[in-house]
Amino acid sequence: MTLPLPKLDTLRYDTLASEATDLLPYRAPDWTDYNAHDPGITLIELLAWLTEANSYRLDRVPTRSERSFLRLLGYYMRAAQVARAVLAFQPTGAAVSMPADVQVATSDGSVRFQTGTPFDAVDAHITALLTSSASVWIEHSLTATGFLPLGAGPTVGDALYVGFDHALTAGNRVRLFALTGDPSRDERTWHELHAEHRRTRRKTRAGCRRQCTCLGSVWDLHGARVQWQYHNGTQWVALPGVRDATRALSLSGPLRFRVPADMQAGDVPGHAGQWFIRCRLECGAYDCAPQLDALLLNAVLARHAADNPARPIGTSSGQALQRFDVSRDPMVPGCTQVTLKQPDATQSTWEERPDFNRSGPLARDFIVDTTWGQIVFGDGRAGRVPDASGTLSARWKTGSGPTGNLPAGALTTAPPGLAVTVTQPVAAWGGSVAETLGAAKARAVRAIAQARCAVTLQDFEDAARRVPGAPVARAKAVAEFDPTLGCLPVAGCITIVIVSPCVRTRPDPTAGLCRAVRCFLDTRRPVATEVHVTGPEWTTVSVEATLRVRRGSNTAALRAQAARRIDTFFDPLTGGPDNTGWPFGRPVFRAEVLALLDSLSGVAAVEGLVLVENDHPDDLCNNIALCPHGLVRTGTHQITVSPEFTP
Numbered sequence: 341m342t343l344p345l346p347k348l349d350t351l352r353y354d355t356l357a358s359e360a361t362d363l364l365p366y367r368a369p370d371w372t373d374y375n376a377h378d379p380g381i382t383l384i385e386l387l388a389w390l391t392e393a394n395s396y397r398l399d400r401v402p403t404r405s406e407r408s409f410l411r412l413l414g415y416y417m418r419a420a421q422v423a424r425a426v427l428a429f430q431p432t433g434a435a436v437s438m439p440a441d442v443q444v445a446t447s448d449g450s451v452r453f454q455t456g457t458p459f460d461a462v463d464a465h466i467t468a469l470l471t472s473s474a475s476v477w478i479e480h481s482l483t484a485t486g487f488l489p490l491g492a493g494p495t496v497g498d499a500l501y502v503g504f505d506h507a508l509t510a511g512n513r514v515r516l517f518a519l520t521g522d523p524s525r526d527e528r529t530w531h532e533l534h535a536e537h538r539r540t541r542r543k544t545r546a547g548c549r550r551q552c553t554c555l556g557s558v559w560d561l562h563g564a565r566v567q568w569q570y571h572n573g574t575q576w577v578a579l580p581g582v583r584d585a586t587r588a589l590s591l592s593g594p595l596r597f598r599v600p601a602d603m604q605a606g607d608v609p610g611h612a613g614q615w616f617i618r619c620r621l622e623c624g625a626y627d628c629a630p631q632l633d634a635l636l637l638n639a640v641l642a643r644h645a646a647d648n649p650a651r652p653i654g655t656s657s658g659q660a661l662q663r664f665d666v667s668r669d670p671m672v673p674g675c676t677q678v679t680l681k682q683p684d685a686t687q688s689t690w691e692e693r694p695d696f697n698r699s700g701p702l703a704r705d706f707i708v709d710t711t712w713g714q715i716v717f718g719d720g721r722a723g724r725v726p727d728a729s730g731t732l733s734a735r736w737k738t739g740s741g742p743t744g745n746l747p748a749g750a751l752t753t754a755p756p757g758l759a760v761t762v763t764q765p766v767a768a769w770g771g772s773v774a775e776t777l778g779a780a781k782a783r784a785v786r787a788i789a790q791a792r793c794a795v796t797l798q799d800f801e802d803a804a805r806r807v808p809g810a811p812v813a814r815a816k817a818v819a820e821f822d823p824t825l826g827c828l829p830v831a832g833c834i835t836i837v838i839v840s841p842c843v844r845t846r847p848d849p850t851a852g853l854c855r856a857v858r859c860f861l862d863t864r865r866p867v868a869t870e871v872h873v874t875g876p877e878w879t880t881v882s883v884e885a886t887l888r889v890r891r892g893s894n895t896a897a898l899r900a901q902a903a904r905r906i907d908t909f910f911d912p913l914t915g916g917p918d919n920t921g922w923p924f925g926r927p928v929f930r931a932e933v934l935a936l937l938d939s940l941s942g943v944a945a946v947e948g949l950v951l952v953e954n955d956h957p958d959d960l961c962n963n964i965a966l967c968p969h970g971l972v973r974t975g976t977h978q979i980t981v982s983p984e985f986t987p
Contacts, residue, residue: 351395356388406777407697415784419673419694420710423644423744423771424527425453426517427751428636429461429760435509436461436760443646444762445753451743452646453751453768459596460512461638461760468503468611469635477609485633486521489589490621492629493845494564499620500589501608502635507615508599516595517639518586518632524769526592532808533558540863561588562810563852564624568597570617573604579617587809589619589630594640625850628811628842634765642751644744644771645672650735653715656680658728660719667713672737673774676708678715680730696722710740710774744771794864797834804836804873807860810853813913814839816876816924818968823874827967835872836861837924837969843912847973848875877967881910881928882952882975885937888982893942895981902937902979909936910974922972928964947982 351359361384364371374381401409410416427444429436438461445452469480473491480487489500508514520526537558566588569576580600585593606616653664666676678690690704696718699705705723707716715734717726726732751764775783794800797817804815816837822830838849838857854873861871883906889898909915909932916922917932930951937946953964955975966972 351392353388353392356391357385360384360388403777404695404697406781407695410780410784411697413784413788415780415787416694417777417780418775420670420740420774421770421772422672422740423453423742423746423768424523425642425644425744425746425751425764425768426519426523426636426639426766427453427455427642428517428639428763428765429754430465430638430763431461431463432759432761433463435463435512436758438758438760441647442758443755444642444751446746446750447753449753451644451746451750452738453642453644453744454646454737455640455642458513459515459638459640460509462508462512462514464504464506464508464615464637466502466635466637467505468501468608468614468616470501470503470608470611471498472501473498479610486631488629489619489632489635490626490630494621494626494629496621496623496625499618501606501616501618503606503608503611504615504637507605508603510599510601510603512599514597514599515638515640517636517641518589518592518595519634519636519766520590520592520631521633523592523766527770529591529809530593536808536860540859559585559587561590561626561852562856563850564588564626565622566619567622568595568617568619570600570603571606572600572602576606576618576620588626589632590626590628591809624852627840627846627850627853629845636765639765644739644741644768645675645737646739648736648738650677650679650733652731652733653678654732656717656726656728656730656732658725660725662717662726663709664715664732664734665713666715666734666736667738669713669738670741670743671708671710671713672740673708673710675737676706676715676734677736678706678732678734680704680726680732682727682730690726693723699723708736740771741773742771744768792864793866794861795866800834800836800861800865800871803861803864804838804857807857810856810860811840811842812838812853812857813841813843814921816969818924821968822870823872823969830870832868833870833872834865835874835969837874837876839876839912839921839971841913847878849873874969876912876924876971877969878973879928879964879966879970880954880973880975881964882955882977883933884948884950884952884978885933886947886949886980886982887937887940887943888945888947889942890944891983898940898942899979899981902940902943903977905936905940906933906977907974909933910972912971912973915972925966925968925970927966928972930962 361374364374371380407417429438438459440456440458442455443452466482469482471478471480471489471491474495490498568579568582568584570579579597581598583596586595587593605613608614608616653666656662674692676692680688680690688704690706693699693705693707695707696705699718699722701721702724705718709716718724746768748767749764752762754760754762791799791802794803797819800817801815805812818835818837820829820831820833821835822833823835836857840846840849840853858871858873865871887902889895910922913921928951930949933951934946934949937943951964952975
């Protein structure tokens with residue numbers, strides 16, 4: 341919630357006028373006419389009105405001050421954001437060397453996107469995508485989405501094979517782009533990873549830096565390392581100079597490499613003589629198997645920010661707050677360059693600023709009204725006024741805003757002179773208007789309310805779920821507990837029990853995930869607190885029950901339905917009494933399972949019910965107790981169905 345602003349004066353017009361009139365017998369005893377027609381009363385009412393207006397102005401905080409207060413807190417108003425799109429280029433003939441800053445437009449030319457660094461659009465095509473998992477070969481359809489490149493349960497040695505229809509030219513700079521189901525979400529994850537990397541590099545304690553070196557760079561996935569390889573005719577070896585921004589195929593991103601001179605056709609069963617590269621899991625393990633929607637060749641990321649050539653925009657009049665119309669289209673914030681050329685041929689460069697709040701009277705600063713396409717100069721107090729008769733020229737980028745969020749297939753027009761066809765496989769994302777002051781204040785309030793340090797158990801749980809790039813679906817903080825010491829209480833020790841969203845296929849988190857969460861928490865914990873991260877202690881619960889069913893019920897379907905309802909009730913992600921996952925440490929009560937089975941349609945009565953702990957036939961329980969860091973795992977149920985008893 342926001343802090344209420346203090347009111348400097350709560351008096352209003354009626355109160356001020358009446359108080360002044362009440363003082364007249366003391367201040368001016370000879371004044372006896374207090375009616376509205378008296379000129380003195382008119383002056384009193386006028387002064388009361390002016391006082392109320394001044395009080396209102398004093399209680400108002402100027403916009404410039406609000407921006408300064410936000411800046412003191414470390415928050416800035418966000419400028420208009422630029423949309424991003426993935427573009428794939430396919431040569432119409434031989435390979436094409438794509439220069440930097442290629443502009444691609446819609447069919448009517450109204451929206452233009454621009455690529456970044458140069459690359460080579462090779463004339464090959466991807467003709468095969470295969471997965472080798474546990475010595476089993478799986479071939480994926482090139483048009484299918486949502487395939488598992490390393491299989492459902494990747495282990496060391498599993499690999500994704502990417503086949504081309506013919507050899508790649510040695511020395512070519514090849515680009516691949518991996519697409520998951522949500523590139524926008526992946527981009528937010530990349531921003532969070534880079535922000536945490538910068539923060540850790542500045543503020544990490546020396547002790548944790550020694551422990552966290554195993555995390556590698558920001559480009560590495562915790563706990564899993566992959567290597568891109570090619571076949572040199574005799575064996576698979578590492579591709580030289582690979583730049584992999586997919587984080588081990590877990591996020592959308594590009595892959596760049598140069599084709600080695602000794603690359604030969606790969607040794608892949610069923611594809612003899614075909615050229616392959618492969619991505620092989622070298623070490624570690626995944627908590628959630630990576631999933632891709634597509635792997636595109638000659639694909640790059642383009643931005644809704646197209647360069648415009650430098651041109652004159654006008655001559656300075658020497659007046660304050662000059663405005664120059666530059667573009668009818670929205671302009672990209674932070675990309676405008678202005679040069680002032682004097683009559684004596686001297687030149688000076690001016691710098692774009694988001695506002696004039698920190699600009700002195702001699703600062704060569706200007707701001708850009710991105711919506712209306714105008715360049716605005718200062719007034720001599722905040723920002724220098726361009727000298728009179730000076731000629732101004734500018735260059736800028738056109739774009740930004742929600743107009744860049746184009747649907748898939750909208751960007752198809754390549755610049756003339758390039759023998760390529762362009763496809764846009766997915767919709768563009770990320771374009772937005774500039775943030776208003778009110779939205780910036782609301783964002784700051786939300787961020788301040790969010791705990792930056794972990795003090796309470798709830799803080800530790802919230803922080804564990806915020807680890808960037810780490811799949812943590814649930815977290816539970818247990819005080820005075822060390823997983824290596826069992827039930828012995830340990831003062832000053834906190835253990836975070838985490839559950840991944842893929843807990844159904846991999847119940848226990850990998851060591852890499854636990855290490856990533858621990859290092860994230862280590863920079864936020866109190867100095868004297870020891871933090872451990874582990875997975876839950878699982879208790880397998882099986883149900884043996886006898887159901888009396890009504891006449892006409894499908895006994896086989898009812899038996900299967902009863903087992904599914906029990907499995908759903910014990911589910912660690914969606915089970916429990918409130919369907920948010922089985923609560924940590926909550927016992928399993930026989931009465932709840934009894935009521936669950938009795939509520940099934942077609943069940944007349946539950947004749948018998950026994951809970952079996954950890955699949956031991958001798959451990960027949962009435963209720964099953966769990967440790968504070970324990971969860972339930974469903975076992976094999978034995979459901980017996982009998983007809984309804986009739987006397």
